[in-house]
Amino acid sequence: MLVEEIMNPDVITLTPDATIAEALTVLHENRIRHIPIVDDQLHVIGIVSDRDVRDASPSILQKDSAEKVLQNELKSIMSHPVVTVHPLDFVEEVASIFYDEEFACVPVVRDYKLVGMVTEKDMLYTLIHLTGTNVQSSHIEVKVPHKPGILPEVASVFGKRKTNITSVLVYPFKNDPNYKILVFRIQTMNPMPVINDLRECGYELMWPNNMTGPKS
Amino acid sequence: MKCDASFVFSDAMLGYHFNADHPFNQKRVVLAKELLAAANTLDESQIIAPKKATEDELALFHDRAYIQAIKKAGEGLLQDDGGLEYGIGTEDTPIFQNMHDASSYLVGGTLTAVDAVLSGKVSHALNLGGGLHHGFKRRAAGFCIYNDAAVAIKYIREKYNLKVLYVDTDAHHGDGVQWAFYEDPNVCTLSIHETGRYLFPGTGNINERGIKDGHGYAFNLPIDAFTEDDSFLQVYEAAFKEIAEYFQPDIIITQNGADAHCYDPLTHLCATMAIYEKIPALAHELSHTYCNGKWIALGGGGYDSWRVVPRAWAQIWNVMTTGKHKLGDIPEDWLSKWQMESPVSLPATWQDDKNIVPTIPRKKDITEKNYKVLQSALKYTKHRHT
Numbered sequence: 014m015l016v017e018e019i020m021n022p023d024v025i026t027l028t029p030d031a032t033i034a035e036a037l038t039v040l041h042e043n044r045i046r047h048i049p050i051v052d053d054q055l056h057v058i059g060i061v062s063d064r065d066v067r068d069a070s071p072s073i074l075q076k077d078s079a080e081k082v083l084q085n086e087l088k089s090i091m092s093h094p095v096v097t098v099h100p101l102d103f104v105e106e107v108a109s110i111f112y113d114e115e116f117a118c119v120p121v122v123r124d125y126k127l128v129g130m131v132t133e134k135d136m137l138y139t140l141i142h143l144t145g146t147n148v149q150s151s152h153i154e155v156k157v158p159h160k161p162g163i164l165p166e167v168a169s170v171f172g173k174r175k176t177n178i179t180s181v182l183v184y185p186f187k188n189d190p191n192y193k194i195l196v197f198r199i200q201t202m203n204p205m206p207v208i209n210d211l212r213e214c215g216y217e218l219m220w221p222n223n224m225t226g227p228k229s
Numbered sequence: 230m231k232c233d234a235s236f237v238f239s240d241a242m243l244g245y246h247f248n249a250d251h252p253f254n255q256k257r258v259v260l261a262k263e264l265l266a267a268a269n270t271l272d273e274s275q276i277i278a279p280k281k282a283t284e285d286e287l288a289l290f291h292d293r294a295y296i297q298a299i300k301k302a303g304e305g306l307l308q309d310d311g312g313l314e315y316g317i318g319t320e321d322t323p324i325f326q327n328m329h330d331a332s333s334y335l336v337g338g339t340l341t342a343v344d345a346v347l348s349g350k351v352s353h354a355l356n357l358g359g360g361l362h363h364g365f366k367r368r369a370a371g372f373c374i375y376n377d378a379a380v381a382i383k384y385i386r387e388k389y390n391l392k393v394l395y396v397d398t399d400a401h402h403g404d405g406v407q408w409a410f411y412e413d414p415n416v417c418t419l420s421i422h423e424t425g426r427y428l429f430p431g432t433g434n435i436n437e438r439g440i441k442d443g444h445g446y447a448f449n450l451p452i453d454a455f456t457e458d459d460s461f462l463q464v465y466e467a468a469f470k471e472i473a474e475y476f477q478p479d480i481i482i483t484q485n486g487a488d489a490h491c492y493d494p495l496t497h498l499c500a501t502m503a504i505y506e507k508i509p510a511l512a513h514e515l516s517h518t519y520c521n522g523k524w525i526a527l528g529g530g531g532y533d534s535w536r537v538v539p540r541a542w543a544q545i546w547n548v549m550t551t552g553k554h555k556l557g558d559i560p561e562d563w564l565s566k567w568q569m570e571s572p573v574s575l576p577a578t579w580q581d582d583k584n585i586v587p588t589i590p591r592k593k594d595i596t597e598k599n600y601k602v603l604q605s606a607l608k609y610t611k612h613r614h615t
Contacts, residue, residue: 146425146431147432148431149363149370149371149404149429149430149431149432150429150430150431151427151428151429151430151431152426152427152428152431153427174320175318175319175320176319176320177313177319198431200316200319200321200370201319201320201321201429202321202363202370202371202372202401202429202430202495203252203320203321203372203495204429205252205494205495206320
């Protein structure tokens with residue numbers, strides 16, 4: 014999946030000479046946590062987060078100096094240079110940036126111009142879709158040897174039962190490189206026939222469908 | 230309390246039959262009905278025949294294109310893969326002859342139950358052929374073609390303008406009904422079910438609370454696999470009482486899937502018959518507290534057709550008509566008639582022996598976790614009804 018598919022193209026920006034007071038208003042009114050700072054060519058020259066603004070804001074106990082502090086320009090507090098991504102980057106690359114750099118948001122830049130933003134929340138939404146938990150399904154985990162051709166082999170068991178697969182994930186099995194866990198979400202309320210088929214093919218199933226049969 | 234009630238039944242309801250191997254089997258309705266007859270708690274005069282829902286009635290909830298596809302499928306006129314878009318032709322909901330007519334009778338049965346209660350003829354009505362809560366607007370799922378509860382609630386809203394509390398105790402999340410009224414503040418849904426972490430349909434999280442005007446009118450209690458009687462009843466009773474007080478319904482509709490039992494092959498809950506005595510008892514009590522007795526009960530899931538479902542469903546009727554569940558022995562006539570056909574030994578008493586539940590090592594943790602689920606699900610009710 015590409016960044017351009019999940020980014021928000023309607024970005025709220027400010028210029029470096031805007032004030033902290035303006036940033037506070039923009040963050041509050043739009044319920045956002047980051048504002049890219051751009052010049053008149055839409056080049057990203059900095060970024061300001063709600064925390065930067067909060068850190069730069071006077072304490073509520075210091076009423077007299079508050080107004081003056083809030084008139085400081087954003088260029089005095091913005092972070093720069095800014096890590097950006099391209100619309101054709103992969104979503105998982107953005108996830109790595111969030112993890113490695115401990116960011117919660119990156120601007121998307123094409124031809125040096127700001128075209129969108131991707132936030133941690135967008136990433137989590139994508140993850141929910143990738144795992145398929147947002148659609149009607151039963152969840153089955155199968156432990157398989159880590160070898161070529163194993164995925165279509167297991168998937169064919171579902172195909173024979175005309176069971177629609179809504180998502181597939183492949184996990185490492187603990188620390189053993191010889192095995193993988195295949196996680197299927199399948200559109201069926203009665204996974205027992207498929208579970209029996211998988212067992213007959215010699216696959217090991219994970220909890221709670223690893224019970225040997227009806228509970229009686 | 231002794232009440233007037235109607236029992237919806239006719240042989241027309243038995244046409245809803247996928248195939249001999251399918252876990253959803255209407256024989257369960259016959260077994261429950263005969264058990265009641267054998268126990269002398271169901272009189273012929275209390276039985277009313279279901280009408281067949283019209284296409285206009287189905288269209289109160291379902292898409293016309295979907296209804297046409299179901300009609301075509303039942304006449305053998307749908308191409309091989311033509312049903313997949315509508316969720317039919319799968320192992321869960323295979324195509325069968327006259328499936329439209331058969332499904333229309335189940336919906337009609339629930340509408341018949343609604344009319345019996347709302348015309349004032351009786352206080353309560355029971356349609357064990359209904360409760361097909363996974364049916365979507367234009368897609369069949371989880372053994373359900375037309376969603377009788379969703380159609381009936383739309384019908385009540387349009388024809389009678391009443392506030393409806395829908396309570397779903399099936400072990401699977403009542404997703405079709407929940408999503409149908411997710412934006413509607415006049416329909417409150419409560420579903421208690423095994424967590425969707427592994428179990429179909431996977432939804433029914435606490436944080437599904439409704440949207441727009443309907444926010445705060447969807448409640449979910451996703452309980453842990455291996456939950457036992459006490460914990461199930463603790464969260465069910467607390468939630469149902471508090472939500473009824475908060476919502477102040479005009480009518481209660483309950484879906485009575487009987488698949489939370491430890492014998493059920495499709496779920497991982499570990500209840501006994503004890504919950505199927507308390508579930509209708511509380512619905513009965515609250516319908517009299519808030520709705521002048523207006524209560525409609527439906528069937529639903531339940532896949533141990535011989536040992537669990539007939540007793541569980543018969544107790545709904547026992548409670549409806551006498552205010553009490555049955556105790557003691559199962560009538561000998563019923564046992565001798567059906568034991569030959571049953572692949573398992575039929576239970577000889579209405580109650581279960583507690584020892585049928587396997588020892589659950591993490592019972593304490595599961596109970597504690599379910600209680601946290603309850604607290605979280607009810608987080609907003611107290612603030613709202615002040």
